Amino acid sequence: MAASAKILDAEKPVPTEDWTIVMPRRGKKTRNFNKILIPGQQREEKPWTPIDFETDPLRESKLMQKMQICIQKLENSEFFHSFLHQMQNPDMLAMFLNVLGPETKMVMVMYGIGSIESFEPPRLQLSLAVLMKRNFDWVGEIEVFDPIISLTECKVLTSLGCRVLSINEQGRREALKPTLFFMPHCEADLYDNLLQVNWGVDKLNRIVLFGNSFEAYEHHVSVFNNSDLVDSRKHILAVRRFTKEFIVSTFSDDFFRAFHGSSWHFFGLNPETDLQTLDDKNYIIA
Numbered sequence: 001m002a003a004s005a006k007i008l009d010a011e012k013p014v015p016t017e018d019w020t021i022v023m024p025r026r027g028k029k030t031r032n033f034n035k036i037l038i039p040g041q042q043r044e045e046k047p048w049t050p051i052d053f054e055t056d057p058l059r060e061s062k063l064m065q066k067m068q069i070c071i072q073k074l075e076n077s078e079f080f081h082s083f084l085h086q087m088q089n090p091d092m093l094a095m096f097l098n099v100l101g102p103e104t105k106m107v108m109v110m111y112g113i114g115s116i117e118s119f120e121p122p123r124l125q126l127s128l129a130v131l132m133k134r135n136f137d138w139v140g141e142i143e144v145f146d147p148i149i150s151l152t153e154c155k156v157l158t159s160l161g162c163r164v165l166s167i168n169e170q171g172r173r174e175a176l177k178p179t180l181f182f183m184p185h186c187e188a189d190l191y192d193n194l195l196q197v198n199w200g201v202d203k204l205n206r207i208v209l210f211g212n213s214f215e216a217y218e219h220h221v222s223v224f225n226n227s228d229l230v231d232s233r234k235h236i237l238a239v240r241r242f243t244k245e246f247i248v249s250t251f252s253d254d255f256f257r258a259f260h261g262s263s264w265h266f267f268g269l270n271p272e273t274d275l276q277t278l279d280d281k282n283y284i285i286a
């Protein structure tokens, strides 16, 4: 995968030379849902457009209003204050600075946000990303992708300062520069794709990953001990021994659905680390 995919400009929802837009047949609602992934099979990266080409200013402004309310609710919450406090604690701050190195900005790539129009957890997750950018000057541009987002959602994301990608990278963004991957509640195969394409010391060391707890994945596999499960998560399991994980605490019911089971992950690897070897539990990395 190239370092970054094309950006969808929501102001111009028209075909460009790189896009083939297939209009849905009248009355038949088709979406850009991904095919079911058979373990071991890789999904292709492909150009993407939202399926609904028409957007309505009223719908957009209602969604924008919902987002503003959500941002405000989160900003005034105890959960957010504790989240900021955690990000600023010396241990974690040192990790962020380590990933940044000599750079001043870390791009944020947000995969799997879900529908901000239909559900509150995605709105809260997006609000958290927006507030992180407002609070930390080292948080750079926010790039967003989820195959299910609508054109209305693309427009609102753009108004909030995000860029919507026009290629489904299948989570395979190479970290050629410091990158914060914000992937709340994504499926395991998306985290695994990300780790696989970045399977090298330099690239892993340029990544900060917010997403489902890798410790919980390891625990789950140890309980169920199923080979398909291991196979679809082998990079997650193999990277565990190099991972410093900080659990995000969701003590309030209001924010539980949006953030439960989430952690920050950092991979501080030594330059000599040999990633091609087996790890202690024999999770083989090809």
Ligand SMILES: C[S@@+](CC[C@H](N)C(=O)[O-])C[C@H]1O[C@@H](n2cnc3c(N)ncnc32)[C@H](O)[C@@H]1O
Binding pocket: 034, 111, 112, 113, 114, 115, 119, 121, 122, 125, 145, 146, 147, 148, 168, 169, 170, 171, 184, 185, 186, 187, 190, 258
């Ligand atoms: C379990 S849902 C989580 C949605 C939301 N973050 C939440 O917590 O409610 C996983 C999301 O990942 C999205 N997804 C699937 N494949 C993806 C891909 N290749 N790139 C980005 N997002 C993807 C799905 O469309 C879905 O919205």
